[in-house]
Amino acid sequence: MHPRPESDLVRSLRAALPLDAVLAHPDERRVYDCDGQTLHRSAADVVVLPRTAEEVIATMTVASAAGAPVVPRGAGTGLSGGTLAPRGGVMIVTSRMDRILSLDPRARRAVVQPGVINARLSDAARRHGLRYAPDPSSQTACTIGGNVAENSGGPHTLRLGTTTNHVTGLAVVTSDASMIRLGECAATPTEHDDALMGLVTGSEGLFGVVTEIVVRLVPAPEAVRTFLASYASVPAAGRAVSAVLASGTLPAAMELMDQACVRAVEDFAHAGFPSNAAAVVLIELEGATEEVNADEPVMLRALRGQSPIDVRAATSDEERGRMWKGRKQAAGALGRICRGFYTHDGCVPPSRLAEALEGIGEVAARNGVRVATLAHAGDGNIHPLFLFDTLDDNELRRGAKAGREVLELCLALGGSLTGEHGVGGEKRDLLPLQYDAPTISLFRRIRAAFDPAERMNPEKVFPAAAPGGGFAGTKPARGWL
Numbered sequence: 394m395h396p397r398p399e400s401d402l403v404r405s406l407r408a409a410l411p412l413d414a415v416l417a418h419p420d421e422r423r424v425y426d427c428d429g430q431t432l433h434r435s436a437a438d439v440v441v442l443p444r445t446a447e448e449v450i451a452t453m454t455v456a457s458a459a460g461a462p463v464v465p466r467g468a469g470t471g472l473s474g475g476t477l478a479p480r481g482g483v484m485i486v487t488s489r490m491d492r493i494l495s496l497d498p499r500a501r502r503a504v505v506q507p508g509v510i511n512a513r514l515s516d517a518a519r520r521h522g523l524r525y526a527p528d529p530s531s532q533t534a535c536t537i538g539g540n541v542a543e544n545s546g547g548p549h550t551l552r553l554g555t556t557t558n559h560v561t562g563l564a565v566v567t568s569d570a571s572m573i574r575l576g577e578c579a580a581t582p583t584e585h586d587d588a589l590m591g592l593v594t595g596s597e598g599l600f601g602v603v604t605e606i607v608v609r610l611v612p613a614p615e616a617v618r619t620f621l622a623s624y625a626s627v628p629a630a631g632r633a634v635s636a637v638l639a640s641g642t643l644p645a646a647m648e649l650m651d652q653a654c655v656r657a658v659e660d661f662a663h664a665g666f667p668s669n670a671a672a673v674v675l676i677e678l679e680g681a682t683e684e685v686n687a688d689e690p691v692m693l694r695a696l697r698g699q700s701p702i703d704v705r706a707a708t709s710d711e712e713r714g715r716m717w718k719g720r721k722q723a724a725g726a727l728g729r730i731c732r733g734f735y736t737h738d739g740c741v742p743p744s745r746l747a748e749a750l751e752g753i754g755e756v757a758a759r760n761g762v763r764v765a766t767l768a769h770a771g772d773g774n775i776h777p778l779f780l781f782d783t784l785d786d787n788e789l790r791r792g793a794k795a796g797r798e799v800l801e802l803c804l805a806l807g808g809s810l811t812g813e814h815g816v817g818g819e820k821r822d823l824l825p826l827q828y829d830a831p832t833i834s835l836f837r838r839i840r841a842a843f844d845p846a847e848r849m850n851p852e853k854v855f856p857a858a859a860p861g862g863g864f865a866g867t868k869p870a871r872g873w874l
């Protein structure tokens with residue numbers, strides 16, 4: 394059989410880029426046809442792996458001349474279908490743009506390419522007594538570029554803020570192949586740069602490809618104390634989190650796991666979590682020793698006010714490390730007890746956490762699905778993981794329905810559709826439940842200022858043109874939609 398002739402788009406990209414930067418064979422492209430939300434798939438016509446910003450500009454020049462859509466991609470750990478290519482076109486994968494360009498401990502700044510893996514930056518900073526604060530649970534795989542696009546959070550962003558609070562400079566290549574330099578990436582930063590960086594951070598790849606990032610590094614805290622509180626009911630654990638926040642102390646992290654998560658983790662990571670409890674809360678205090686000394690009794694009083702089964706402190710760095718390993722690998726551990734899971738990241742005001750957690754149980758029971766719940770509880774950001782057998786379409790459908798019902802519950806409790814995973818393709822049709830038409834129209838006009846032809850990451854974030862249009866152009870992994 395003769396190979397099919399390559400399209401003009403592929404030929405032009407091959408002419409503009411190094412030989413090994415362009416992948417056009419279907420087998421090579423298939424690797425990039427979904428992200429961490431594996432229920433939908435769609436491959437780009439061609440995948441480009443640039444090493445430099447100049448190669449990104451060259452790619453964007455070709456795509457612009459061809460009128461082709463462009464989808465940026467980091468590590469593909471996203472959980473909202475943000476890296477799918479429902480209209481084909483060019484996918485720009487940043488995994489080879491993985492250099493830490495500079496790290497200045499005195500200025501507490503690092504300049505990185507977008508494909509740098511989050512944990513690598515943290516490790517590099519740690520050698521200087523510093524750290525990069527945003528620490529998504531996926532940090533051993535996800536990229537700083539992806540973190541910027543999603544404004545990612547993590548367990549330790551409760552006190553220190555999400556990605557947007559740590560970005561001080563950005564370089565972005567827009568769909569017309571222009572390079573915008575903002576903040577500390579600009580020769581002369583202006584007072585408007587912060588606002589523009591705020592817009593780009595969290596824009597889910599709709600405004601351009603981020604090619605360089607300057608981040609703030611923070612000093613490692615003087616004192617760190619880690620506690621594990623266990624409760625006989627999930628709502629009691631939720632009330633304990635609300636009580637700690639209401640007490641006036643602000644821990645660095647407050648993470649909740651229900652019994653299903655704890656049991657899966659214990660079988661796998663042996664983190665020392667009590668598997669008889671209905672839920673556990675992992676709390677970390679950090680800061681100046683004096684401050685931590687003052688906060689500890691206030692926090693313990695709040696935890697004990699909700700009748701815990703037990704509250705214990707980690708007694709060594711090793712024990713603390715095991716607890717965090719258990720928390721951060723919880724989603725992976727669930728892979729041992731189910732073939733697949735579907736999760737969302739709806740948020741509720743922390744004061745309504747107990748109601749939301751109770752509601753998740755009711756939604757799961759009503760839909761006849763198994764659920765395991767994790768939460769960045771201090772942020773009110775809940776992750777119910779609906780477990781399903783990937784070979785059972787019926788279970789898949791029920792899990793998807795349950796996910797939507799939990800998001801509706803979050804909105805009813807005064808929360809939001811997404812705390813960190815983004816809207817992507819998956820939640821686009823739910824956007825009107827949170828925002829009214831004039832607000833969505835304003836969002837569209839802001840997008841048009843960056844990308845008038847809407848070629849960047851199409852079919853994402855904004856509702857489909859036709860009601861019920863869903864995630865147009867993508868292929869459900871099975872026939873569940």
Ligand SMILES: Cc1cc2nc3c(=O)[nH]c(=O)nc-3n(C[C@H](O)[C@H](O)[C@H](O)COP(=O)(O)OP(=O)(O)OC[C@H]3O[C@@H](n4cnc5c(N)ncnc54)[C@H](O)[C@@H]3O)c2cc1C
Pocket residue numbers: 428429464465466467468469470471472475476487507528529530531534535536537538539540541542543544545546547548597598599601602603604724725813814850
């Ligand atoms: C087990 C697990 C745990 C997770 N835990 C967390 C968590 O604690 N907190 C959290 O916030 N998220 C979490 N996530 C979600 C995900 O890891 C984050 O959204 C992460 O920031 C995505 O980074 P990535 O490099 O994988 O990006 P990708 O998945 O490749 O892309 C995500 C989005 O960013 C865009 N994008 C990527 N790179 C660029 C770029 N250079 N320029 C412009 N746009 C770009 C893409 O188009 C896409 O829309 C978790 C995911 C998994 C699988």
